[in-house]
Amino acid sequence: xxxxxxxxxxxxxxxxxxxxxxxxxxxxxxxxxxxxxxxxxxxxxxxxxxxxxxxxxxxxxxxxxxxxxxxxxxxxxxxxxxxxxxxxxxxxxxxxxxxxxxxxxxxxxxxxxxxxxxxxxxxxxxxxxxxxxxxxxxxxxxxxxxxxxxxxxxxxxxxxxxxxxxxxxxxxxxxxxxxxxxxxxxxxxxxxxxxxxxxxxxxxxxxxxxxxxxxxxxxxxxxxxxxxxxxxxxxxxxxxxxxxxxxxxxxxxxxxxxxxxxxxxxxxxxxxxxxxxxxxxxxxxxxxxxxxxxxxxxxxxxxxxxxxxxxxxxxxxxxxxxxxxxxxxxxxxxxxxxxxxxxxxxxxxxxxxxxxxxxxxxxxxxxxxxxxxxxxxxxxxxxxxxxxxxxxxxxxxxxxxxxxxxxxxxxxxxxxxxxxxxxxxxxxxxxxxxxxxxxxxxxxxxxxxxxxxxxxxxxxxxxxxxxxxxxxxxxxxxxxxxxxxxxxxxxxxxxxxxxxxxxxxxxxxxx
Amino acid sequence: xxxxxxxxxxxxxxxxxxxxxxxxxxxxxxxxxxxxxxxxxxxxxxxxxxxxxxxxxxxxxxxxxxxxxxxxxxxxxxxxxxxxxxxxxxxxxxxxxxxxxxxxxxxxxxxxxxxxxxxxxxxxxxxxxxxxxxxxxxxxxxxxxxxxxxxxxxxxxxxxxxxxxxxxxxxxxxxxxxxxxxxxxxxxxxxxxxxxxxxx
Numbered sequence: 225x226x227x228x229x230x231x232x233x234x235x236x237x238x239x240x241x242x243x244x245x246x247x248x249x250x251x252x253x254x255x256x257x258x259x260x261x262x263x264x265x266x267x268x269x270x271x272x273x274x275x276x277x278x279x280x281x282x283x284x285x286x287x288x289x290x291x292x293x294x295x296x297x298x299x300x301x302x303x304x305x306x307x308x309x310x311x312x313x314x315x316x317x318x319x320x321x322x323x324x325x326x327x328x329x330x331x332x333x334x335x336x337x338x339x340x341x342x343x344x345x346x347x348x349x350x351x352x353x354x355x356x357x358x359x360x361x362x363x364x365x366x367x368x369x370x371x372x373x374x375x376x377x378x379x380x381x382x383x384x385x386x387x388x389x390x391x392x393x394x395x396x397x398x399x400x401x402x403x404x405x406x407x408x409x410x411x412x413x414x415x416x417x418x419x420x421x422x423x424x425x426x427x428x429x430x431x432x433x434x435x436x437x438x439x440x441x442x443x444x445x446x447x448x449x450x451x452x453x454x455x456x457x458x459x460x461x462x463x464x465x466x467x468x469x470x471x472x473x474x475x476x477x478x479x480x481x482x483x484x485x486x487x488x489x490x491x492x493x494x495x496x497x498x499x500x501x502x503x504x505x506x507x508x509x510x511x512x513x514x515x516x517x518x519x520x521x522x523x524x525x526x527x528x529x530x531x532x533x534x535x536x537x538x539x540x541x542x543x544x545x546x547x548x549x550x551x552x553x554x555x556x557x558x559x560x561x562x563x564x565x566x567x568x569x570x571x572x573x574x575x576x577x578x579x580x581x582x583x584x585x586x587x588x589x590x591x592x593x594x595x596x597x598x599x600x601x602x603x604x605x606x607x608x609x610x611x612x613x614x615x616x617x618x619x620x621x622x623x624x625x626x627x628x629x630x631x632x633x634x635x636x637x638x639x640x641x642x643x644x645x646x647x648x649x650x651x652x653x654x655x656x657x658x659x660x661x662x663x664x665x666x667x668x669x670x671x672x673x674x675x676x677x678x679x680x681x682x683x684x685x686x687x688x689x690x691x692x693x694x695x696x697x698x699x700x701x702x703x704x705x706x707x708x709x710x711x712x713x714x715x716x717x718x719x720x721x722x723x724x725x726x727x728x729x730x731x732x733x734x735x
Numbered sequence: 736x737x738x739x740x741x742x743x744x745x746x747x748x749x750x751x752x753x754x755x756x757x758x759x760x761x762x763x764x765x766x767x768x769x770x771x772x773x774x775x776x777x778x779x780x781x782x783x784x785x786x787x788x789x790x791x792x793x794x795x796x797x798x799x800x801x802x803x804x805x806x807x808x809x810x811x812x813x814x815x816x817x818x819x820x821x822x823x824x825x826x827x828x829x830x831x832x833x834x835x836x837x838x839x840x841x842x843x844x845x846x847x848x849x850x851x852x853x854x855x856x857x858x859x860x861x862x863x864x865x866x867x868x869x870x871x872x873x874x875x876x877x878x879x880x881x882x883x884x885x886x887x888x889x890x891x892x893x894x895x896x897x898x899x900x901x902x903x904x905x906x907x908x909x910x911x912x913x914x915x916x917x918x919x920x921x922x923x924x925x926x927x928x929x930x931x932x933x934x935x
Contacts, residue, residue: 549755552779591779
């Protein structure tokens, strides 16, 4: 196509057609009067410059972050370096505006010259930008699962409404993510510091942009957090540089070892006999387990809050009055013990490190999260005293020699403290106990049956003996005497026959 | 800048069943826990926005578990708090001991935090003075040494509530977030904090 354009140009004006660089080749209007070779060089140069600027910006941000980390007053340093940015007029958006300027320059040039390729509509421009945005970090896009793609799309859709600042926000997030991914070997605390600085910076900029409307800032910050943390999740959740995983396992084992702790020991005012209450307890357990499946710190917090709300409902239904913290914390501990949520420590650490700090320190979510931290701390430190048990009892339960659940339901376990008045709380255990009782009853009955069968057998044997003996006795008593008498012939004693009438003689009738 | 929002954390500390929850209920909803409330799910966390001059300050009031078994964890709760309401029961001397403990802890760990001492259940001693276990002067001496308490505040008593178990207490600190915003909300002449409950 370029060939054809060139050829067509020959017929217009010879003098204007040569490359402006004077290389002797023909130039082209679409290439600003340059020949294809010179244009490519020129274009490359501009592009290269832009790429370099990109990197310079990324490096600058990194330096800023490192400087912020180095000095204890992170935020101050940052604002310092910002004020020295080349555009003091746009102090808040300093690095962007420079960037954005160059970008626009180039875009307009492209738009005027190569109209066929680039439509000037802002929509395509945004799209183009995202494509470009992904090119320097193929590793991210490759790793991105469906989830992250979805989140990126949502993020872009959200930012479109903000127009120009939206693009700036996206650019900065992107640079930040690339930056973060290149710093994998940093410790978790450093990573956390980077993210927190980024939040702080972004919030400050947004604050000046929205003229102090906290709601809008919060809204944007939520989206930024969602976008960034979804992308960074894999590299910063439970990183290898920390012992989070070890702690997870320790907590998990600890909770398993504490399986015997009952509602009564913790003084939880939740009565699971009430169906509605046990339903709420189940929901709370589901919610706290679900927390692990979320990627964004805020979503994890939402799970904790939902779990807490269910606990409150359970307490309210049981006590018939709203729950206070005195009721809530024990109940939460109980739920955590029952649920044994996966990777609990990692999740808590992740939220602490990467959640927007304003959310953690204040607000409802922060309150419930703090309670969860307390519950975990309590479980870690839990000892006999905290359950109102004697150390011996605690030891026995921990070693599995005794189980408090049997005390209440069965009276025949006298060695464990029945004074506690513990009843079987777990319906499954109660069922098992019930079945055991049934079985022992059955075996007793079977034994009795066997005994009876044996005695029956003995009875039968002795009976036949006794019958024999009886028969023998009787035979002894009444011996069979056979009288010896001559048996006469049948006719011999036929004496009475004389009285009988003479037998009838057959009469013959003639005729 | 009228939409400027400031979040402030206020923790409630005090032994079990001294009435922290009722205090919060009363402050936020202007009512007492005399019967079951179906419309509140729980009173452990409440947020209340108050307008101070040109700023809207959101008080996030954190109820805490007062049982001694959670004592080791209480630090997690009051981290970053701007104000702490330390409650004790006027009819329970052990609760005052616990209150002293918290005040010391707060002074040690949270220098930024303002401490308010609050005696509760003054209605009980109004009915029967022999129930009182915490002497007025003891509380005041302690507060003066530690909380700079000089004024005793008597909460607006609502007549029909006199017969319930919980009637009196402070006008909850409208001065709480003073430090955070840099505005002296209380507009007090003296720098003292309030305490509450009994007016005798």
